[in-house]
Amino acid sequence: xxxxxxxxxxxxxxxxxxxxxxxxxxxxxxxxxxxxxxxxxxxxxxxxxxxxxxxxxxxxxxxxxxxxxxxxxxxxxxxxxxxxxxxxxxxxxxxxxxxxxxxxxxxxxxxxxxxxxxxxxxxxxxxxxxxxxxxxxxxxxxxxxxxxxxxxxxxxxxxxxxxxxxxxxxxxxxxxxxxxxxxxxxxxxxxxxxxxxxxxxxxxxxxxxxxxxxxxxxxxxxxxxxxxxxxxxxxxxxxxxxxxxxxxxxxxxxxxxxxxxxxxxxxxxxxxxxxxxxxxxxxxxxxxxxxxxxxxxxxxxxxxxxxxxxxxxxxxxxxxxxxxxxxxxxxxxxxx
Amino acid sequence: xxxxxxxxxxxxxxxxxxxxxxxxxxxxxxxxxxxxxxxxxxxxxxxxxxxxxxxxxxxxxxxxxxxxxxxxxxxxxxxxxxxxxxxxxxxxxxxxxxxxxxxxxxxxxxxxxxxxxxxxxxxxxxxxxxxxxxxxxxxxxxxxxxxxxxxxxxxxxxxxxxxxxxxxxxxxxxxxxxxxxxxxxxxxxxxxxxxxxxxxxxxxxxxxxxxxxxxxxxxxxxxxxxxxxxxxxxxxxxxxxxxxxxxxxxxxxxxxxxxxxxxxxxxxxxxxxxxxxxxxxxxxxxxxxxx
Numbered sequence: 001x002x003x004x005x006x007x008x009x010x011x012x013x014x015x016x017x018x019x020x021x022x023x024x025x026x027x028x029x030x031x032x033x034x035x036x037x038x039x040x041x042x043x044x045x046x047x048x049x050x051x052x053x054x055x056x057x058x059x060x061x062x063x064x065x066x067x068x069x070x071x072x073x074x075x076x077x078x079x080x081x082x083x084x085x086x087x088x089x090x091x092x093x094x095x096x097x098x099x100x101x102x103x104x105x106x107x108x109x110x111x112x113x114x115x116x117x118x119x120x121x122x123x124x125x126x127x128x129x130x131x132x133x134x135x136x137x138x139x140x141x142x143x144x145x146x147x148x149x150x151x152x153x154x155x156x157x158x159x160x161x162x163x164x165x166x167x168x169x170x171x172x173x174x175x176x177x178x179x180x181x182x183x184x185x186x187x188x189x190x191x192x193x194x195x196x197x198x199x200x201x202x203x204x205x206x207x208x209x210x211x212x213x214x215x216x217x218x219x220x221x222x223x224x225x226x227x228x229x230x231x232x233x234x235x236x237x238x239x240x241x242x243x244x245x246x247x248x249x250x251x252x253x254x255x256x257x258x259x260x261x262x263x264x265x266x267x268x269x270x271x272x273x274x275x276x277x278x279x280x281x282x283x284x285x286x287x288x289x290x291x292x293x294x295x296x297x298x299x300x301x302x303x304x305x306x307x308x309x310x311x312x313x314x315x316x317x318x319x320x321x322x323x324x325x326x327x328x329x330x331x332x333x334x335x336x
Numbered sequence: 337x338x339x340x341x342x343x344x345x346x347x348x349x350x351x352x353x354x355x356x357x358x359x360x361x362x363x364x365x366x367x368x369x370x371x372x373x374x375x376x377x378x379x380x381x382x383x384x385x386x387x388x389x390x391x392x393x394x395x396x397x398x399x400x401x402x403x404x405x406x407x408x409x410x411x412x413x414x415x416x417x418x419x420x421x422x423x424x425x426x427x428x429x430x431x432x433x434x435x436x437x438x439x440x441x442x443x444x445x446x447x448x449x450x451x452x453x454x455x456x457x458x459x460x461x462x463x464x465x466x467x468x469x470x471x472x473x474x475x476x477x478x479x480x481x482x483x484x485x486x487x488x489x490x491x492x493x494x495x496x497x498x499x500x501x502x503x504x505x506x507x508x509x510x511x512x513x514x515x516x517x518x519x520x521x522x523x524x525x526x527x528x529x530x531x532x533x534x535x536x537x538x539x540x541x542x543x544x545x546x547x548x549x550x551x552x553x554x555x556x557x558x559x560x561x562x563x564x565x566x567x568x569x570x571x572x573x574x575x576x577x578x579x580x581x582x583x584x585x586x587x588x589x590x591x592x593x594x595x596x597x598x599x600x601x602x603x604x605x606x607x608x609x610x611x612x613x614x615x616x617x618x619x620x621x622x623x624x625x626x627x
Contacts, residue, residue, distance in 0.1 A: 050435070054435050056435060056438045056439065058377075123614075129438070130572070130621065132375065133377070133613070136564055136568075137565045137569070137609075140561075140609075148604060260449075263442075267442060275435075302454055303454070316439050316443065320426075320430070
């Protein structure tokens with residue numbers, strides 16, 4: 001299947017999901033589906049660096065939170081315009097602000113992408129394990145900065161008022177449906193990018209880094225440049241997933257935005273699905289995401305995290321190539 | 337800024353005591369990460385586990401937390417050998433330790449934390465002992481016993497490990513396995529057995545470090561995360577596998593953190609360790625006393 005056909009198929013699938021959701025028209029469905037889609041984006045983003053290049057990023061939550069907090073900062077900026085600027089400038093700024101969410105998403109992904117680039121530049125010349133530890137470190141540094149930054153609420157957190165409906169011309173849709181549609185589009189972008197990378201020269205370059213970095217470098221693969229591309233892209237996608245989050249959650253505080261569960265989920269989902277292909281994170285995110293939604297509603301939210309942790313440990317021990325690996329192995333066995 | 341002299345001195349003294357404690361916390365990682373090349377990011381979770389065991393026995397039976405931790409040493413040692421065995425069978429033997437091994441330990445960290453939350457809840461827990469509360473005074477210097485005792489125990493633990501590694505046969509074998517595993521095999525020693533013992537010792541230190549932690553401050557399950565960065569910052573800054581380097585780095589970090597907390601507020605303190613770590617990784621990855 002070539003890329004154009006794939007994009008068309010993705011659009012058809014997304015339209016089908018949207019049609020079902022719109023027909024059901026249950027707010028809870030939008031909320032739950034948004035979370036799952038968000039995890040698909042996060043898992044895919046993690047996989048670009050972790051699965052394709054073999055560099056483990058424990059700081060997914062930081063990139064995600066960075067996207068969310070750049071939105072919060074811009075929303076707060078909108079509220080502060082009148083007190084900061086003289087009247088002329090303020091009335092001009094009011095034409096631009098408040099920024100629509102798609103713009104916030106672009107800004108959020110740029111911010112996270114830049115941080116991803118800087119992070120990669122600082123640490124990627126080192127061995128893999130150091131990179132993993134440095135990402136953890138970065139998450140705590142960023143969290144400390146946000147906790148101490150009063151403008152975005154500090155440790156108290158920030159309230160973001162979500163409008164009930166969005167009017168496009170004479171057409172009215174509920175805001176949560178709007179967020180859901182946005183996340184659906186972001187999911188498509190992430191999946192198409194991941195699949196394109198996988199089949200391009202870039203993807204083969206990534207694979208050489210994963211398999212043997214030293215050998216790749218000796219063969220003239222520009223490993224540092226490729227790794228920087230991967231960290232930037234991966235960071236940008238995580239920021240992209242985080243940018244609409246303040247509107248979704250309504251109240252954002254550092255402890256929840258930087259929560260370890262984002263980091264664990266974005267590692268567990270590709271690991272459970274399979275890290276070598278774009279299908280893995282998708283399958284893993286849908287399975288694990290739905291299971292978590294179910295467990296949160298029926299049991300408790302602490303137990304659902306336990307499930308994720310146990311599944312992660314279990315899968316890396318028993319099925320190191322994830323579900324995709326299991327399926328491939330079975331079909332190979334049947335052929336022979 | 338006008339800095340009051342006695343505040344400065346006390347901050348430095350508190351930092352030195354804190355640094356001694358950090359050395360005990362890092363000793364285990366110095367063995368597992370520095371010598372065995374096992375990136376055990378779950379180590380802080382084992383420390384918190386040690387804290388909760390000390391808490392549980394202290395509250396129910398009134399036994400001193402440090403004595404509890406000494407009783408728990410063999411248990412943690414066994415736990416460590418078991419974890420290493422699983423790690424070896426599932427990752428090291430297959431040559432997949434980098435990506436999946438990391439994910440394994442990360443999962444372990446997360447599972448331990450969630451289990452502790454489910455069992456004990458998210459409230460802060462603390463222990464009771466005679467030396468919690470009073471402090472010694474020397475002129476303008478205050479020495480709180482709840483910091484001094486952990487610091488001394490930590491230094492004793494640290495010295496014991498250093499002596500064990502440099503003076504005993506097994507200890508030297510651990511050094512050897514960190515330098516050249518194949519050579520050890522040629523000497524007819526089993527590197528896997530040596531590594532299992534070493535990893536067991538590494539986890540056993542977590543029992544003591546955990547008890548010390550809960551003496552110094554109240555503990556809740558997610559406290560461990562802060563220590564991930566600290567522990568690895570110290571380990572990397574000191575130079576991988578160098579015990580003296582670890583001690584120096586731990587004291588440095590303790591002092592800088594204590595000064596930051598005193599003069600800029602405690603909410604900035606966690607960033608210090610990670611700032612250290614990032615700077616070390618970027619500019620001197622071999623660490624202070626690195627090979």
